Amino acid sequence: MKIVPFTASAMDSYAEFWWSIYADLPYVVRADAYQASMLPAPGPTPGYFISNLQGGLGGDHQKHWAGEVTDDTVVVAEADGAVAGILIASVDSEKRAGNILSAFVRRDGRGRQAATATLQEILERFGRMGLSRAVATPDWTRGIEVENPVHLALLDAGFAWERDWSPAYPLVEYSVCLGGVLGEFRVQPEIHASIERLRKEETIEIEKVDHERFARLRRLDTGQPPEPFVGHETFVALYEGLVAGWLPECDVGKDEFGRMFGESVPEVIHGFRNRGIGKALYHLGMEEVVRQGGEYGFTGTTAHNPARLIYRSIGFRYWYTSFCLLSKRLPGRES
Numbered sequence: 001m002k003i004v005p006f007t008a009s010a011m012d013s014y015a016e017f018w019w020s021i022y023a024d025l026p027y028v029v030r031a032d033a034y035q036a037s038m039l040p041a042p043g044p045t046p047g048y049f050i051s052n053l054q055g056g057l058g059g060d061h062q063k064h065w066a067g068e069v070t071d072d073t074v075v076v077a078e079a080d081g082a083v084a085g086i087l088i089a090s091v092d093s094e095k096r097a098g099n100i101l102s103a104f105v106r107r108d109g110r111g112r113q114a115a116t117a118t119l120q121e122i123l124e125r126f127g128r129m130g131l132s133r134a135v136a137t138p139d140w141t142r143g144i145e146v147e148n149p150v151h152l153a154l155l156d157a158g159f160a161w162e163r164d165w166s167p168a169y170p171l172v173e174y175s176v177c178l179g180g181v182l183g184e185f186r187v188q189p190e191i192h193a194s195i196e197r198l199r200k201e202e203t204i205e206i207e208k209v210d211h212e213r214f215a216r217l218r219r220l221d222t223g224q225p226p227e228p229f230v231g232h233e234t235f236v237a238l239y240e241g242l243v244a245g246w247l248p249e250c251d252v253g254k255d256e257f258g259r260m261f262g263e264s265v266p267e268v269i270h271g272f273r274n275r276g277i278g279k280a281l282y283h284l285g286m287e288e289v290v291r292q293g294g295e296y297g298f299t300g301t302t303a304h305n306p307a308r309l310i311y312r313s314i315g316f317r318y319w320y321t322s323f324c325l326l327s328k329r330l331p332g333r334e335s
């Protein structure tokens with residue numbers, strides 16, 4: 001295993017290696033650590049990796065990349081003359097931090113060696129650049145897969161949680177990411193039965209509402225209107241006319257391949273949880289986004305959140321568990 005310089009002329013072999021990791025999976029993680037669904041086709045191809053990385057190197061994604069990406073922040077490991085690992089980082093000069101965004105290695109013993117070698121190399125480079133801290137990854141929306149051997153390499157290298165590192169998102173934990181094709185998703189009879197039971201036995205009414213009606217509603221816990229939701233219409237669960245549960249998001253959008261994705265998020269007030277309200281709202285919401293053209297979806301939630309059971313119940317399957325915000329102070333530098 002040896003570290004070799006990143007060269008733009010070898011892009012095809014990097015992309016081929018990346019594709020050899022993801023071709024059989026339902027998702028890909030791109031160089032800037034954002035994920036994309038492989039289905040429905042046509043979706044990402046090896047060229048997707050190249051255009052994404054070129055975008056970072058060209059400096060046109062500052063927000064996404066959380067810093068500057070250069071040839072020096074892309075580390076390539078080689079074994080027996082072939083690419084064995086690629087680690088992509090960025091430098092946030094203001095925070096004097098090096099951000100490890102994504103790392104591509106195989107999920108086997110050799111992958112573990114490549115993870116260790118590329119990680120050690122980037123830490124040395126960060127040190128030479130005068131940075132005080134390394135962070136993997138700085139943004140909770142783009143985590144690295146726990147299943148990626150780089151997770152163990154980071155733990156071995158002394159990375160740990162630092163709750164205060166990102167005050168905007170102080171309590172981010174390990175998350176699960178799930179997704180799948182929505183097809184002709186419809187609310188099934190058992191959910192309709194559950195809605196009927198909520199109505200008859202618990203006097204909880206589920207209603208479809210637009211923004212105007214939603215803005216006039218009040219939350220059961222605070223007496224205040226809920227924050228405006230994302231989408232055209234949403235669903236609410238009302239108890240004595242007050243909001244006990246709702247979908248803060250119920251929307252569709254178009255991805256970079258022209259495919260429509262559907263998104264929905266359930267929220268239920270404490271004391272009304274674990275009665276089937278969240279699941280009923282979410283199923284109704286996803287049926288609605290399918291009606292609006294949603295073809296597929298993916299979503300994430302913290303590892304122990306029961307929301308993952310709801311997401312799985314519409315047919316989404318687990319993609320991976322992710323982590324973020326593991327950090328390490330670099331030796332000999334003040335924080």
Ligand SMILES: CC(C)(COP(=O)(O)OP(=O)(O)OC[C@H]1O[C@@H](n2cnc3c(N)ncnc32)[C@H](O)[C@@H]1OP(=O)(O)O)[C@@H](O)C(=O)NCCC(=O)NCCS
Pocket residue numbers: 265266267268269272273274275276277278279280300301302305306307309310313
């Ligand atoms: C996530 C949330 C919406 C779930 O709503 P809910 O009305 O309590 O969920 P439901 O009653 O429909 O339960 C859905 C499933 O989770 C299970 N479940 C719910 N709470 C659970 C708990 N505390 N422990 C174990 N299982 C639980 C239910 O048994 C049910 O499983 P089943 O369909 O196999 O029977 C609610 O906990 C919440 O509002 N949390 C805060 C906001 C949030 O995190 N939203 C998701 C953001 S990603």
